[in-house]
Amino acid sequence: MNKKWTAEYSKKLTTAEEAVKIVKSGDWVELGFGVAMAPELIKALGKRRYELKNVGIRETLMVYPVDDYVSSEGQEVFNYNSWFLTARTRNVVNNGNGSTYPEYFNEIPGYYTRYLENDVMMVSVSPMDDHGYFSFGTGVSYHRAAANKSKKMIVEVNENQPYVYGDTFIHISDVDIITENHAPLPAFPAPPLTETDKAIGGMIADLVEDGATIQLGIGAIPNAVGLALKSKDDIGIHTEMFVDSMMELVEEGVATGKRKSIHKERAIGTFAGGSADLYKYINRNPMFESYPVSYTNNPCVIMQNHKMVAINATAQVDLTGQCVSESVGTRMLSGTGGQMDYARGAYSSEGGKSFLCLYSTAKNGTISKITPTLTPGSVVTTPRTEVEYIVTEYGIAMLKGKSLKERANELIAIAHPDFRGWLREEAKRINLI
Ligand code: COA
Numbered sequence: 528m529n530k531k532w533t534a535e536y537s538k539k540l541t542t543a544e545e546a547v548k549i550v551k552s553g554d555w556v557e558l559g560f561g562v563a564m565a566p567e568l569i570k571a572l573g574k575r576r577y578e579l580k581n582v583g584i585r586e587t588l589m590v591y592p593v594d595d596y597v598s599s600e601g602q603e604v605f606n607y608n609s610w611f612l613t614a615r616t617r618n619v620v621n622n623g624n625g626s627t628y629p630e631y632f633n634e635i636p637g638y639y640t641r642y643l644e645n646d647v648m649m650v651s652v653s654p655m656d657d658h659g660y661f662s663f664g665t666g667v668s669y670h671r672a673a674a675n676k677s678k679k680m681i682v683e684v685n686e687n688q689p690y691v692y693g694d695t696f697i698h699i700s701d702v703d704i705i706t707e708n709h710a711p712l713p714a715f716p717a718p719p720l721t722e723t724d725k726a727i728g729g730m731i732a733d734l735v736e737d738g739a740t741i742q743l744g745i746g747a748i749p750n751a752v753g754l755a756l757k758s759k760d761d762i763g764i765h766t767e768m769f770v771d772s773m774m775e776l777v778e779e780g781v782a783t784g785k786r787k788s789i790h791k792e793r794a795i796g797t798f799a800g801g802s803a804d805l806y807k808y809i810n811r812n813p814m815f816e817s818y819p820v821s822y823t824n825n826p827c828v829i830m831q832n833h834k835m836v837a838i839n840a841t842a843q844v845d846l847t848g849q850c851v852s853e854s855v856g857t858r859m860l861s862g863t864g865g866q867m868d869y870a871r872g873a874y875s876s877e878g879g880k881s882f883l884c885l886y887s888t889a890k891n892g893t894i895s896k897i898t899p900t901l902t903p904g905s906v907v908t909t910p911r912t913e914v915e916y917i918v919t920e921y922g923i924a925m926l927k928g929k930s931l932k933e934r935a936n937e938l939i940a941i942a943h944p945d946f947r948g949w950l951r952e953e954a955k956r957i958n959l960i
Pocket of ligand 1: 614743744745746747748767839840841842843852853855860861862863864865866889890894895896908
């Protein structure tokens with residue numbers, strides 16, 4: 528270890544409570560991304576809610592409690608904003624106590640470069656290497672771009688935060704304050720697969736060829752598709768999120784990446800979310816490389832992979848193929864994330880395919896997710912012009928090159944049988960068929 532960097536480390540090292548004292552009223556604070564957030568710093572900042580006023584918060588995929596930011600005291604202090612909501616933060620926004628940003632995931636680094644500034648950024652990083660570099664680990668995404676636009680950079684070093692190869696690093700000379708916390712990272716082991724997940728996974732797997740490169744999005748269904756690919760040969764991985772099923776595909780010799788067009792024999796992503804085993808597996812593993820999301824999710828990069836297959840989830844589809852994935856009505860669920868980036872990139876790749884999946888019903892089978900028109904207030908995440916395949920447990924609808932009438936018929940055929948009669952009547956009433 529270079530003595531200069533160890534001396535600098537000791538000089539910059541302090542406690543979380545001391546570190547957050549640099550936050551002043553009126554500041555913008557960037558909390559970063561998912562599992563790469565800094566929980567001790569976030570907690571320490573929350574404790575200052577009695578002293579601060581009007582502190583802007585930005586984050587993505589919150590995995591820690593947010594009560595300090597949105598409790599009755601916190602509301603007056605913190606102006607809460609998210610790039611992508613989770614079950615923890617949905618109600619913050621839906622109850623009017625925070626806001627969310629419309630975004631293309633691939634563009635977020637550019638929003639920082641062009642428009643946004645932080646007074647303070649605080650994120651978790653891996654331990655420092657011999658050359659003075661920390662890895663952003665499970666949350667590379669837009670961290671470098673945001674760090675470049677932050678007046679002060681605080682890192683919370685965690686030995687459980689993986690050191691990931693690729694373009695994931697920040698040097699100690701670009702860090703102002705260091706804290707340490709070696710708590711395990713929040714783990715999200717994949718839930719057991721249902722029969723519906725397996726049905727959807729199996730149908731998509733039938734359309735994935737040997738040598739294809741895959742992206743799997745957020746939700747249970749994309750993970751099921753990953754597991755259904757175990758009989759394939761030489762699968763490649765070019766994704767935004769590393770998930771457990773990808774680790775299994777690599778471990779079992781299925782995801783070799785040998786036939787990829789770019790980044791051959793490497794799995795490329797920009798963040799990770801899954802089990803503790805996954806975080807360990809990507810640590811110093813030459814197979815896994817992470818890059819800023821402006822690269823991994825750039826449709827022009829994605830489409831350079833031949834046979835690129837994108838698999839993402841959606842929440843509601845109307846009979847013309849408009850896909851609502853980030854809200855239903857005015858109730859926000861999540862964010863655009865990389866859904867559009869990958870729908871565009873995969874469809875444009877030679878031999879590529881883009882799938883959007885959903886269960887046919889929601890709320891214990893009481894409502895159809897395929898609807899004649901969208902619930903008023905819904906946000907269209909993927910417009911009907913971008914949609915290629917839509918998949919439910921009842922089959923696959925291919926919409927490209929299809930008229931509105933053909934689309935409606937295809938989508939009714941994959942709706943839950945209990946709702947097909949109603950959908951047909953409504954489609955006639957609005958002159959679709
Ligand atoms: N009508 C009413 N409510 C619906 C609904 C519908 N058609 N579809 C989903 N919901 C509700 C569910 O009931 C659930 O509500 P609850 O939390 O109150 O129980 C909530 O929405 C989430 O649905 P769920 O089926 O659990 O979601 P999921 O975890 O499988 O994720 C998406 C599905 C669509 C929300 C998720 O994939 C997403 O956010 N996608 C958008 C971004 C994206 O795909 N990016 C690429 C990867 S980052």
